[in-house]
Amino acid sequence: MSKISLIIAREYMTRVRKKSFLIMSILGPILFAALMVVPVWLSQVEDKEEKIIAVIEYSENNQPVPDSLMMFKGVIPDKEYLRFEYLGNTRLEDMKLALPQSDYYAVLFIPHNVYTSETVEFYTKKQPSLGIESHITRSLEKYIQDTKLIKKNIPVDVLASVQTNINFKTIKLEKGGYQEQNLQNLKRGVGYGAAFLLYFFIFFFGAQVMRGVIEEKTNRIVEVIVSSVKPFQLMMGKIVGIGLVGLTQFLFWVIFTFALTTAAQHFVLGPEVPPAEQLAPKSIFEAGNVPADQITPQTSNAEFSGFLDDLKGVNFIVIIGSFLFYFMGGYLLYGSFFAAIGSAVDNEADTQQFMLPVTIPLIISILVMVNAITNPEGEIAFWFSVIPLTSPVVMMARIPFGVPWTEVLTSMVVLVITIIGSVWLAGKIYRTGILMYGKKVSYKEIWKWIRFKY
Amino acid sequence: MELFNAIGIEKRYANHLALNNVSIHVPKGSIYGLLGPNGAGKTTLIRIINQITAPDKGELIYNGRKFKAEDIYNIGYLPEERGLYKKMKVGEQALYLARLKGIPKQEAMKRLHYWFNKFEMQAWWNKKVEELSKGMQQKVQFIVTILHEPGLLIFDEPFSGFDPINTRLLKQEILNLRDKGATVIFSTHNMESVEELCDHITLINKSETLLEGKINDIRQEYKSNIFEIQYIGLPENLEHAINNSFEVLENKSEREINLAKIKIDDKKSSNELLSKLIPHVQIKSFKELIPGMNEIFIKAVEAS
Incomplete structure (x- = not known):
């Protein structure tokens, strides 16, 4: 086993075995499933009073x-x-x-x-x-x-x-004659959820990288380890190890959410969900004659099963795939910044001054993301989904609406190039910072480290 | 043959000079003591040797050539502020650090079991580091430091925090390592351990070298030609026998046996003193007083 994989394995195993990881893995999907099921459930419960x-x-x-x-x-x-x-x-x-x-x-x-x-x-x-x-x-x-x-x-x-019933279906015409059912609101919801989750993951796991680096530095364990491995290996091992923890968590969430939603569907609606089409509004002539107890459960189910049908109109494979890419990309980008910050300070309290420039682009991403879900093809949404610091979150919000593959590719390439740059830069800061003690570090000082030649 | 040399090391921090033209010469297979009061610059020198900080001036020589970055892998370093992951289990952590040093898993387990047995630490294997006392953590760290059998071992204050029993255990292990061919550099305030263990020392004070060399040479250098004599006979007889040709520093009765301390100046020899005394008193013992490291340390530091 190479040294870097030893480091990755340690970072991964120590975190995955923690109780908090297990709790997060279970609680996360329950929250998500609740978000989908509870509104429907509530609407039914509300009328339980005769x-x-x-x-x-x-x-x-x-x-x-x-x-x-x-x-x-x-x-x-x-x-x-x-x-x-x-x-x-x-x-x-x-x-x-x-x-x-x-x-x-x-x-x-x-x-x-x-x-x-x-x-x-x-x-x-x-x-x-x-x-x-x-x-x-x-x-x-x-x-x-x-x-x-x-x-x-x-x-x-x-x-x-x-007797006529008009269903309003918007068909969006893509270049190439490809058609897609437009479920604006649902896509907005999915885009918002995915982008927000991405933002949360980047922040959460990025901060873990930073805390891990600070721990090693204040423990002086790094002084022992750098005689075995290169500082860059130590840094990358930590970033990759924690990133894998994030991916594992995400996969758990996807699987559990799917399982829970299926289970909830089963328990809330009963095993057989009638297809939505058969439940089109009935005319007065039928309505008057149909016994009440037969029609009622079906109409309330129709809303939920219709919602589930709509969900099928969203390409989850593409969404999960892009989520994985943009999570890894965004995480590597910000994770390398967080690692550099962790290496430059002596304790967590000192991180404030360096955290600001890192958190601002993330917060901007969230602001732009809110705009992007209402206008996914606007200028703002386009540019911020190409600019690497904001692209993971903003592009994630746009993906459910369908983004031309050229734009996605551009955004991905720009992101990957930026990651290479940021990791290289972070490595330079890290190798000097991690072994430096008792010095109040300024931006000027960090600039000096970056220009150090080894 | 010297395994390691540091020549003319200078290190400056923002507003003070931490090391000024400090050199050490560490012979292969020796135990080398780095002595000095608190804040003298010992740890800075150790950190320079371990490539944790770079010197502003001077060079490091390893095995007769310039020190290379890879040479660090042949050093076992025990830092003064012990570094272990607090939340990790002892055995798992020791195995991790051993494998990072490049020891294959099976071999690492074998060696760890050997050392855990030897230090009677088997019961700690599944405990978290934070559950151990400071001394216990230090034992874990010591094992991890020596496990990959490096040629050069550097211990920063290895005995601090240890009880006398563990201190003795550790000293014995350091001697064993030396006998197996390792070269050891350690810093300490504990002069007793210096006398017991060290072949060579460097005394640093206020960033500068005060003394460097073989411990026996240094002690010889610091001796002041004073001899202690135990004898039977009247103290007046001794004074009479010397008749002011030697300086008597002390002359007192202690039950049956009397004790005198006499300084011999450079022109005379101890035999001359003996030949004067023998006709008048009965000599029980006769030995030269060689100063201890504690005395030399205080003398040298105060004089500088």
Whole structure:
């Protein structure tokens, strides 16, 4: 085993065996899976409380309609935790008074002129959720539209045949005739998540390099080790070893997140998820007849399984592949800076003055990244994804939207060249700094080290 | 034949001169002591030998030629501030450092087991370094330093932090290493260990060499021709016998045997003194007083 691989193995093994690594490996994916599953889960949990809404209808003479004459009876289908009771011969004023003490969640008042005013009133104790509101309005709109059409003597079967549902699909045309479904929001989310994760990884593992270097320096263990290996080997061994820890962590996260999402899908939605296409909104004619308990679980599942279908539209192989490249690239670039800083100071408190120029480009990357996910092909996004100090984070945010391969290649080549330069520079600072003690180091001093000839 | 020479070393830090024209000549197979008060420049010199800092002037000669960067691999260095990874296990760490020195894994394990047995440290193998006492850590570090059997060993204050038993153990090991052919340079304040171990010394004070050479030569140089005589007979008889031809520094009765210290000047010999005394008192012992290193150290430093 060569000396540098011994160093890599030590750096890797001592970190991977730590409890904190195991905790991070498990907690990370749980957090990610939670980020995907919890919103869906919450939306379901929210309505677990049984809600009963009283529906009142008034006739032309502004009087309550008796039960038998209620036109809207059964128009709004019940949902799993939402029921509608159609009250005949009930005055709105009485209900309004009785509501606070009653078991009703709300009172829906349908006035006689609903066909012209297109307005209903909703009296409630609490702010209704958006789901309830849209459920009611959609059902009523549909019914009123159909009723109006029937009044114009359009037969029911014609009505059913003209039933149209427009799905808005944006198709982006690439050069070469290649088409891609555009799922802007999802891509934004993926881009943001990947870029932010990259930023976090670079910072987290870069700081570990720095701390490791400072440990060796203050321990004086480096004085013993430099009689066995060259300082450059020691530095690279540490950077590569910790980088592999980062990759391992990332792979764990990918595998666990995948496993957890699959498991969550299984438990939250049940084993069989119906394809989203079969759940297209139904017309009033079916909706009225379908028993409530059959339709309800499916509609809520549709949102989630639709989301999962959308996820399939994102090329995860490309995203994970680019993440690996840009993580290694960004990490090597910043890791070499962090190693140089660690070697130049005597303790962690002294790192402040040198940390600033390293953290600023990283923070700029995050700012530009936010811009890049809304405008992935803009000038700013382009340039900052080529400039090596910001390219890993910014390019990562753009990747899910599809970036021309020439741009990706340019960005990668520039990054690799910069890494060679930064590692060389860091090596020069490191070999002098790591053995220097008790000297307050300035930028001028470091410049002197860089120009040292050996 | 000298294994290592440092000639005319000068090292300047921002506002003070750490070493001024210091030279050492270390014969092969010898134990060489670097002595000097705190802050004299011993550690700076050791760091220069180990290529940790570069001298501003002077040169290092190894085996009769200019010191090369690779020669560092043939040096075992025990720094004064011990360097071990605190969170790493003792055995694992020792094995790691041994393999970094280029010893194959099997061989390293064999040697480590030998030394851990010898120093009765087997039980520490799976402990973390931070769980060990300072002295225990030092033993680990000592083993790691000598494990690759380097030709030149450099110990910076090897005995500090050791109890008398471990100090004796370590001294014995240093002598054993020398007998097996290693050359040892060590710095210390412990003059007793210098007398026991060293063949050659350098005394540095305030960045400059005060003394350098064979320890016996230096002690001879510092002797002042004083002889201690144990005798039976009256002290007055002794005074009478000498009759002012020698300087009597001390003359006292101690139970049956009396003791006198007499200085002989350069023109006379010890035999002349003896021949004067023999007719008058009965001589029990007669020996020249040679100063100890402690005395020489204090004398030399105070005189400079």
